[in-house]
Amino acid sequence: MTAAITANLPVFIIIAPLFVAFVLPTLAQRMRLVENLVISVEALMLFGACYLASIVLFQKGIPIIYQMGGWSAPWGIELKVGSLGAFFLLVIAIVSLPIALFARGNLTFEVGGKERRARFYVLYLLLVGALAGMALTNDLFNVYVLVEVATLSCCGLVSARNHPRAAKATFTYLILATLGSCLVMGGIGFIYIVTGHLNMGFASQELGRIWQNNPRVVWMAFSFMLVGFGVKSALFPLHVWLPDAHSVAPSPASAILSGLAVKGYLICLLKVLYNVFGHTLMQTYSVHKVLVLVGMVAIIAGSISALTQDDLKRRLAFSTVAQVGYIFLGFGLLNTKGLAGTLFYLASHAVIKSTLFLSAGAMLAVTGKKNIKDLSGIGRKMPVTTAAFTVSSLGLIGIPLFSGFVGKWHLLLGSFESDNILSVAVIIAGSVLCAAYLFPIIRIAYFESAPEKDWKDPNVPQKLALILLSIVIVVLGVVPGSLLELAGRAAAELLVLQ
Amino acid sequence: MKDFILKRMASIILPFICIYGFYVIFHGHISPGGSFAGGIIVGLSFIAFSTIYGTEKGRKKLPEKVLVWTESYGTLWYGIMGMVGIIKGVPFLTNKLAGVNLGVPGTLNSGGLISFIGFGVGIRVASTMITLFFTMMEEE
Numbered sequence: 001m002t003a004a005i006t007a008n009l010p011v012f013i014i015i016a017p018l019f020v021a022f023v024l025p026t027l028a029q030r031m032r033l034v035e036n037l038v039i040s041v042e043a044l045m046l047f048g049a050c051y052l053a054s055i056v057l058f059q060k061g062i063p064i065i066y067q068m069g070g071w072s073a074p075w076g077i078e079l080k081v082g083s084l085g086a087f088f089l090l091v092i093a094i095v096s097l098p099i100a101l102f103a104r105g106n107l108t109f110e111v112g113g114k115e116r117r118a119r120f121y122v123l124y125l126l127l128v129g130a131l132a133g134m135a136l137t138n139d140l141f142n143v144y145v146l147v148e149v150a151t152l153s154c155c156g157l158v159s160a161r162n163h164p165r166a167a168k169a170t171f172t173y174l175i176l177a178t179l180g181s182c183l184v185m186g187g188i189g190f191i192y193i194v195t196g197h198l199n200m201g202f203a204s205q206e207l208g209r210i211w212q213n214n215p216r217v218v219w220m221a222f223s224f225m226l227v228g229f230g231v232k233s234a235l236f237p238l239h240v241w242l243p244d245a246h247s248v249a250p251s252p253a254s255a256i257l258s259g260l261a262v263k264g265y266l267i268c269l270l271k272v273l274y275n276v277f278g279h280t281l282m283q284t285y286s287v288h289k290v291l292v293l294v295g296m297v298a299i300i301a302g303s304i305s306a307l308t309q310d311d312l313k314r315r316l317a318f319s320t321v322a323q324v325g326y327i328f329l330g331f332g333l334l335n336t337k338g339l340a341g342t343l344f345y346l347a348s349h350a351v352i353k354s355t356l357f358l359s360a361g362a363m364l365a366v367t368g369k370k371n372i373k374d375l376s377g378i379g380r381k382m383p384v385t386t387a388a389f390t391v392s393s394l395g396l397i398g399i400p401l402f403s404g405f406v407g408k409w410h411l412l413l414g415s416f417e418s419d420n421i422l423s424v425a426v427i428i429a430g431s432v433l434c435a436a437y438l439f440p441i442i443r444i445a446y447f448e449s450a451p452e453k454d455w456k457d458p459n460v461p462q463k464l465a466l467i468l469l470s471i472v473i474v475v476l477g478v479v480p481g482s483l484l485e486l487a488g489r490a491a492a493e494l495l496v497l498q
Numbered sequence: 499m500k501d502f503i504l505k506r507m508a509s510i511i512l513p514f515i516c517i518y519g520f521y522v523i524f525h526g527h528i529s530p531g532g533s534f535a536g537g538i539i540v541g542l543s544f545i546a547f548s549t550i551y552g553t554e555k556g557r558k559k560l561p562e563k564v565l566v567w568t569e570s571y572g573t574l575w576y577g578i579m580g581m582v583g584i585i586k587g588v589p590f591l592t593n594k595l596a597g598v599n600l601g602v603p604g605t606l607n608s609g610g611l612i613s614f615i616g617f618g619v620g621i622r623v624a625s626t627m628i629t630l631f632f633t634m635m636e637e638e
Contacts, residue, residue: 004584011590015577022573025566069583069591 006051010066010079013048013089014133016041021125028118035104038121042097045132049093053086053486065138074202080138083490084343088135088267090483091347094472095259095354096128102358102465103252105458109365110250111160120160120250127153127256131264140188140198140276143268147184151177151232154261157253158245169244176231176241183228190221191276200275208278222277222285229269233262235328236298239321243309246317251361254313258320259354263346266327274494279334291332296426298325303433311370312360315437316353319396322430323349329423330411338414339491344484345407348395348476352404355392355469359385362458362466372441377450379442384457386445388466393438395473398431403476406484501550508550516543523620527609533616537623544624545631553635560628568625575618579611 005012020041027034055064063082070076081089103124107117130150137143155177159170192198194214195206211218227238234242242262246254273282282288302322309315327349330342362385363378364370379386395402398409408427415423457463476483516539522529523536548556583592593610594600601607 004587008584008590011584015580015590019574019577022570022577024570026570067589069593070589070595 008066009048009052010064010081010136011068013045013052014079014129014136016044016048017125017129017132021122021129024118024122024125028115031114031117034118034121038100038125039097039104041125042093042100042128045128046093046097049086049089052081053090053482056081056083056086057482057486057489066136073199074197077142078138078199078201079136081136083486083493084267084271085136087343087347087483087486087490088263089132090486091263091350092128092131092135092260095350095469096124096256098465098468099252099255099259099354099358100124101461101468102255102361105461105465106252106361106365107250110252110361112162116160116162120157120253123153123156123160124253124256127157127261131260134264134268138200138275140191140200140203140272143272144181144185144188147232147265147268148181150261150264151181154245154257157257158249160253161248161250163248165244166248169241169248173241173245176238180228180231183224183231185228187221187224187228187272190217190224194218194221200271204276204278207276207281211281218277218281219285222287225269225272226287226290229265229272230294232265233269234321234324235294236301236321236325239298239302239324242321243305243314243317246320246357247311247313251313251357251364254317254361255354255357258317258357259350262320262324263350266324266331266346270331270494273331279495283334288332288334291328292420292423293332295325295327295329295332296423298322298328299426299430300325300433303430303437306437307433309437310372312364312372312375312441313357313370315372315441316356316360319356319434319437320353322434323353323396326408326411326427326430329427330414333411333414333418333420333423334495335414335417336488336491336495337410337417339494340484340488341407341410341412341414343487343490344480345404345411347483347487348403348407348473351469351472351476352392352395355388355466355473356396358462358469359389359392359466362462363389365458366455367453372444375441376444376448377446378455379446380450381453381455382457384463385466386442388470389445390442391470391473393442395477397435397438401474401477403473403480405477406480504550508546512543512547515546516540519543519624520620523616524613525606526616526620527612528604528606533619534623536616537620538627540620540624541627541631544628548631548635553632557632560625562632565625565629565632568621569629572618572620572622572625576615576622579615579618582611 020037024034063080066079068077107120111117111120127150130146133146137146155170155174158173159166191203194217195203197203197206231238246258249257299322302318302325306315306318306322309318327342327346330338363375367374395404398404412424412427519536519539522531522539523533526532526536544560580591583590583596586596588595598610600610
């Protein structure tokens, strides 16, 4: 029995949330059971992810290959638990469990009655399952299918609050995300035309051999993939949907959208760029320079747009645009340190941005005010929430001892290694701008007088979620240890190919 | 409404359309079509019933609860069929290696678990189509 479970763990970790998601609509009247099911499946995912990560670390680079239906690679669909997959799986499990816990306490306020809450959980678990699939899949068409599943569940999550603005934001998101899906599909089609393979490993081998035959088609595939995943992961000029969508969504949904969903597309892009095209082809087509350039533009533009926002959640949403810039910049550095730094930064941003959105959501739920100015003195009335907000802000800025620092430090080292002084300057400027848009909130929260109102910390599950996430931020900052090692090994594996 | 001819004709034709839908679902592995197309035909028969006889009568035939259950467990059925392989000690969704009798090629009894999976997908697609229709009809 245990042998069957451990041997099939890669597939269980994807289908467990999906299975529960399928059953939930029939249990909508028994909300207690639904919430317990969601939390327990998330906890099981965390166990499974830890187990897979420890195996991958222990095996020293030999990935676990799972063949769906018993068909081997070029014909069948493969799941590959390499360092990258195990790393992202761990991130998903670590972030999605506290968000589910928070949703348990907060969702009645954000979403409404039983039916709506049950539907929210269905979409939530579908998204988590799709993300877990993105982490593990080694098949290009699977990437497309999972991207679609994730996109549609994201649309549902954005519109989970019954509000006209939510409907408008969802519609914009749906149109742009569908455009992105089409481009991704086109990119996959071009790769398939050139290579005749959908399996990433085989497609990569073929591309390395015969890309000279159709250089223009490969160029099209590159650009389609970049723009397609760029739209989905809110790269700067293509980010127009993100601020609306992430600020009107219910807070737990904003947390998972900003924290994990965007990262899922980034991981897919990383897989396509490094596992399919490979870094030599990227250098031939100068894709890495484009990535660094758009990353730098996104950091500066996203941070400056965040500075101009007065709405708390919109400011956080624009901050996501800036942080996605860091990750794109790191994708283009083409050295182990930079890539490991990007991956670690991706993980830490997933944790940090979820904490920020959840604590912001808790504040909004209590005060009913969206504007930052209206939060004066909230630090004394809601100590736990504001402490979590502060810890995650410090992490996002990149203060030592918080997780953001480790990622940014390695990004800086990687930039130095590739002699890209401009990107070093931009990373530092981005941190300063980040401080400029986050510190005023903390100042208002702690150092201004509070109005005479009955503001209290949220209930126990919400507090627990915030505390758990804050602990993760600090622990990752003080002892990055095995997660950083996993990221480093994933980076080395990505660069070794070809 | 007094469209006698339409209602009589519908009562004669619709059962056959529904059965034809199931035929397409179950022959998905040996003939064109399949569970998605078949599911849509099954759904269509109920949609046509509700447009001809009125949404209330259609609702009475297929209450929301039934639709929710078929939609949820139709999808789950796919997963359960996949678990057959795991129980037999081979990967997820395995067909032949799991010891399923593949039957005679080209006949209805071929493809092992495929037709069972198709059945789940079919009723899921049918109930989704009907749910979408009812949602749009009852929107005002």
